[in-house]
Amino acid sequence: MNAPSSMRSAPAGQHASKGAIRIQNVDKMYYAREGAVQAVSDCSLDIRAGEICMIVGPSGCGKTTLLNAIAGFHDITGGTISLDGELLCGPEKPKAEPGPDRVVVFQNGALFPWKTNLENVAFGPVMQGKMTWAQAREKARGMMADAGLVGVEHNYPGEVSSGMRRRVEIVRALMNDPKVLLLDEPFRALDSLTKSVMHEALLEIYYKNKVTIFFITHDLEEAIFLGHRVAIMTTRPCKPKKILEVDIPHPRNYSVLTSPRFRSLMEETVNAVHEEAVKAFEAGEKEM
Amino acid sequence: MSAVVASAARPRPRPGKSIFRHHVVRAVISIAVFLVLWELGSRLKAPWVGDVPPPTVVMNTWLPLLTDQGYWYSWYQSSRRVLSGFLAAMLIGIPFGLAMATSRFFHDVTFPVFEILRPVPPLAWVPASIIFWPTQELSITFVTFLGAFYTIVINVLGGARSIDVRYFQAAQSMGSSSWDIFRRIILPGTLPSIVVGSAVGMGITWEVVVAAEMISGGGSQAAGTGGGLGFFIWNSYVGGSYEQIVVGMISIGVAGYFSSELLRWLGKYVTPWLRVR
Numbered sequence: 001m002n003a004p005s006s007m008r009s010a011p012a013g014q015h016a017s018k019g020a021i022r023i024q025n026v027d028k029m030y031y032a033r034e035g036a037v038q039a040v041s042d043c044s045l046d047i048r049a050g051e052i053c054m055i056v057g058p059s060g061c062g063k064t065t066l067l068n069a070i071a072g073f074h075d076i077t078g079g080t081i082s083l084d085g086e087l088l089c090g091p092e093k094p095k096a097e098p099g100p101d102r103v104v105v106f107q108n109g110a111l112f113p114w115k116t117n118l119e120n121v122a123f124g125p126v127m128q129g130k131m132t133w134a135q136a137r138e139k140a141r142g143m144m145a146d147a148g149l150v151g152v153e154h155n156y157p158g159e160v161s162s163g164m165r166r167r168v169e170i171v172r173a174l175m176n177d178p179k180v181l182l183l184d185e186p187f188r189a190l191d192s193l194t195k196s197v198m199h200e201a202l203l204e205i206y207y208k209n210k211v212t213i214f215f216i217t218h219d220l221e222e223a224i225f226l227g228h229r230v231a232i233m234t235t236r237p238c239k240p241k242k243i244l245e246v247d248i249p250h251p252r253n254y255s256v257l258t259s260p261r262f263r264s265l266m267e268e269t270v271n272a273v274h275e276e277a278v279k280a281f282e283a284g285e286k287e288m
Numbered sequence: 289m290s291a292v293v294a295s296a297a298r299p300r301p302r303p304g305k306s307i308f309r310h311h312v313v314r315a316v317i318s319i320a321v322f323l324v325l326w327e328l329g330s331r332l333k334a335p336w337v338g339d340v341p342p343p344t345v346v347m348n349t350w351l352p353l354l355t356d357q358g359y360w361y362s363w364y365q366s367s368r369r370v371l372s373g374f375l376a377a378m379l380i381g382i383p384f385g386l387a388m389a390t391s392r393f394f395h396d397v398t399f400p401v402f403e404i405l406r407p408v409p410p411l412a413w414v415p416a417s418i419i420f421w422p423t424q425e426l427s428i429t430f431v432t433f434l435g436a437f438y439t440i441v442i443n444v445l446g447g448a449r450s451i452d453v454r455y456f457q458a459a460q461s462m463g464s465s466s467w468d469i470f471r472r473i474i475l476p477g478t479l480p481s482i483v484v485g486s487a488v489g490m491g492i493t494w495e496v497v498v499a500a501e502m503i504s505g506g507g508s509q510a511a512g513t514g515g516g517l518g519f520f521i522w523n524s525y526v527g528g529s530y531e532q533i534v535v536g537m538i539s540i541g542v543a544g545y546f547s548s549e550l551l552r553w554l555g556k557y558v559t560p561w562l563r564v565r
Contacts, residue, residue: 073457098461110454114476114561123472124462156561176462 019179019212020049020084021070027078028065039065041237043079047180052206052213054227056220056273058280062238063216064107067182070214071104072096083179100128100176105169107185111157117168118144118153124176140175147171147205163194167201174209183215187222196254199225207251220273224248224265225256232272235280242272341531346538349531359520362536366501366516367543369425370493373432377489381437382482385444390474402441410434410496414503428500428516435496436489443488447481448474480562483555490551494544517543 028040039062047053057063068074070081075094082088088096103124104110111120121144122136131139144153147167152160157168166186173181187195199222206213217223223230230244248261256262323343328334330342341349353359388395388402410431417427455473464472501518515523517540524532556563 071457071461073460098457100461100463103461104457106454106458108454110452110458112455112458112473112476114479114559123459127459127465127468128463158561 018049018084021045021047021180021212021214022082022085023047023066023070023079024081025079026066026069026076026081028062028069028074029077038237040069040076041239043237043239045231045240045243047212047214048228049084049179050210050212051228052215052226054223054230055214055216055233056218056223056230056269057233057238058235058273058277059218061233061235061276061280063233064184066238067104067184067214067216069096070180071102071182072098073104100124101179102182103173103176103178103180104182104184105166105173105186107188109157109162109165109169109186111165111169111172113157116154116156117149117160120157120168121172121175123172128176136175140171143171143175144168146208147201161194163190163198166190166198170202170205174205174211178211180212180214183213185216185218188218195222200253202226203250203252220266220269221257224262224269225252225254230269232269232276235276235283241276242269244269339530341534346531346534349529350535350538353532353535362515362517362520363539363543366494366497366518366540369429369432369497369501369516370490370543370547373429373434373497374436374486374490374493376429376433377436377440377493378486380433381440381485381489382444385441386448386474386478388441388445389448389478390470402438406438406442410492411499411503414500418504424504428497428504431500432493432497435492436486439489439492440482440485443481443485444478447478447485450481451477479559483551483559487548487551487555490547491544494540494547498540 023043023045026040026043027038029036029038031037043066045053055063055066065074069076069089070083072088072095076089077094078091080087080090081096082090083101087093088102111117112123115123118137118140121140122131122133125131125136125139126133141153144150147170149164149167149171152164152168157165160168170181170183170186187198190198203226213226215223215226220230224244224246227246228250230246231240232242232244233239234241244265246265248256248259248265326337326340327342327344329337330340332338384398388398413431413434414427417430418424421427421430451474455477456469459469459473497516498518498521501516502522517536520539521533521536524530524536
């Protein structure tokens, strides 16, 4: 399953021209039973067009809050977020409009259980009025085949394995031709073997599509293996604590995991992550 | 990768499926044992069941009734009332529940009244509905309707509200309009609850129709023939035929069973994605 060596390793941001997210001084305050909670505070992060940016942080640190703000599911209380220079949300417009240029792949998956895998994948372009169902199904079949999803088109999501479901969902997101893919711990519920297969599958899909990926995870190994950069976030309120450039060239495959460079990157970051995890644990953070 | 896909694509064929599957055999045995115990209990004058006519005697009363038009007319009458009350409850209850689930305003305006009326048992409506409705037929159907209506509305409302918010978010970010979200997310997402609500509601309509027929005298001009199964039982009681009372009771059981079975079948048909679990 090694990625073909003919595939060139494009440094992030050099070939892709779309999908740069600029997060500037973002604040997010919300009101819970225990009072006002500062989930995100003065968070600034530039995500380059076409890069895989991994967001690592302890549970409940506000990573998902950030993702929800970019996706347009929730508002922000300060700062601005823009995509390719266009303002998504800011002081005048606290909540971004959800749209097909920023599609989310959710933590526990959100394939519609009442639609077959093929119908799920075909869904977006039809909703946007870009294609008829027949055209969308045709394209969906092709994209599913590219991702190794043959023979499950007419199954319902509940009929296939969870790893397969994840792949269907990523393909469904890509069908919308998004500028940014927002992944919220998509492989969290998978066992480690399935996870490793999914990592390579995701990279394969990425090499074909070169879309910006904003990927939230707890898993440092996953973060370094996949990402061009890894942003380690502080515990609540969330902002980048350390940004790590992963200088291991793409395309990567699993042999990278045993390389000395990978190990040294792990060592470089593991302390920073652990520190925040301890702080979060001591503060008694719960999953949000 | 292709090997993985191929094996997951087609479920393995099931081992030889015969008509005499375990659950069918068990069902037959269970009914047979029940009948034998009943027969024995009745013949041996056991306490509690001693006064109930034994199944063999009930059968002797039942067999001639099978060719009796009046008996089948009772079936027809009750079924018609159940069906019309039930369909009315679906036609009004499903949109009503969906409207409550999707519109905060509609919910706030209608829910208090709904919740005050809901605990009123359908049978408590019988006298009032006889006064309100021009014919007894309509009043029985109305009471039947009430039996299913509340259950369907509550299930639709609960079902629509429990749809995972991620489905809405996913649909939204893929550019769905409000109408698309209603049609492609809320409606199919509520369907399993509609099926459950209907099955429960159908059970209640049978309970209600029989009682309503007894109380209202069957809404019939010619007593004993046009009154439905509830009146059939009542009439048998008045006439002192214990065997016919039991025949009437079993008939209702059978009718209710087949209605539920039909609904279950329809339910599976409209929610094919749930079959895979």
